[in-house]
Amino acid sequence: MTTRADAVEVLLFDVFGTVMDWRTSLQKWFQRFGREHNLQADWVELVDDWRAAYQPSLARVRQGERPYVTLDVLHRESLDLLLARYGLSGVSESDRRRMARAWRCLDPWPDTVAGLTRLKRKYVIGTLSNGGLGLLVDLAKFAGLPWDVVLSADLFQHYKPDAAVYRGAPALLARPPSALMLVAAHNYDLAAARSHGYRTAFVARPTEYGPRQKADSAPKDAWDYVVTSLEELAEKMGA
Template sequence: MNTTPKVLAFDVFGTVVDWHGSIAAEVKRIGLDADPDAFATAWRDGYRPAMARVRSGELPWTKIDDLHRLILDDVLKEFEITHLTEAEKRHLNLVWHRLIPWDDTIAGLLRLKNQFTLVTLSNGNLGLLANMAKNAGLPWDLILSAEVFRHYKPDPETYLGVATIFDLAPEEVMLVAAHKDDLLSAGKCGLQTAFVERPLEFGKQMQRDDLAVEAFTTYHAKNFLDLADQLGC
């Protein structure tokens, strides 16, 4: 029988908020001459390679806001967009602070909060996550970030750092995420895991084919409301 977790740690981009839909909507709103879905995808595609440069030591510790800007500059060149002012580029880069939650997010988190301590465990930096929470009304008990641990997921220091902060055993922490590689890494560190389906994470044009139930996850939920049901909230 599984230990009842005390802390639920949430991946954020894609799990809690709709990064693709939010960025595509911003591209439309400001009238960029680019396919909104392609632009959003290209920007996100630079995310892992940029973090890998930090994790390998090629780059010193660099917060996600600054990595997002490096990637954005490359994407603007790729799409041959040259008319944005520096102020407009800075504002566009901060769209990551303004991402919109999934429809079930707020109600699901509020139910889960009645029974568990809710924290973020995101590669996003602290300022980004705080602004996002303020903008979207996300009811976190604590905002934790790779920035706190100076390690990006999937480094073990991130997952185990949550348990250390709360003076808990790893199995008393559960990672909630829409990404199986994140959950696999957390599970290897002894955390419980909950996979949440987000079929539209990459937009309607790119349906996910990785939503099947896996033996390595502790829970598998359609959304946060379903997870709350399973956890008796």
């Protein structure tokens, strides 16, 4: 393990779910918004439905059914469909924009900032996310994430787990894939990264999708590191 870690120079992080607690943050955001605007709905369910639309909407881009558009566009499209389904068609354009921008106001998990701050001392730390660059930069600013570099799907016009993303990052960083480690809470992401020569670290986020989550509650392969927080990762990687 020590030998492997010695070669790693850059840690790239999945963002939604791995470093940010999107579900609790969005729930709170919508509950407050509902109170302030006198709107009633099952916000917990709406947030879960919104996130559930994520993979199908990405799949249409990944399978070539439509050209690449940023996650901002996909988020907004699925929001519009959901508002109609929840009987909230009367929500104004400006309020819809505010709702879609709630993805820029997420709270990190409690260990995120402390863990990243430690890891940054020894490694280059950055994102490798399906979020757009603007979204990721605004989110980092909101949450105080100390990234050295922000890499996003829109730099490659492809979504993870497309090969273009995992191949593009080492090329931009002027390093071999073996100098990179992907840190993620999702097994599919780590499997793709490993297939392209990255090191891998699994961070368990067993409540990302709420108390009944089953997927990704445990590592599905022998990843280089398996941890329950970014502070534990920093500890294990000597940072």
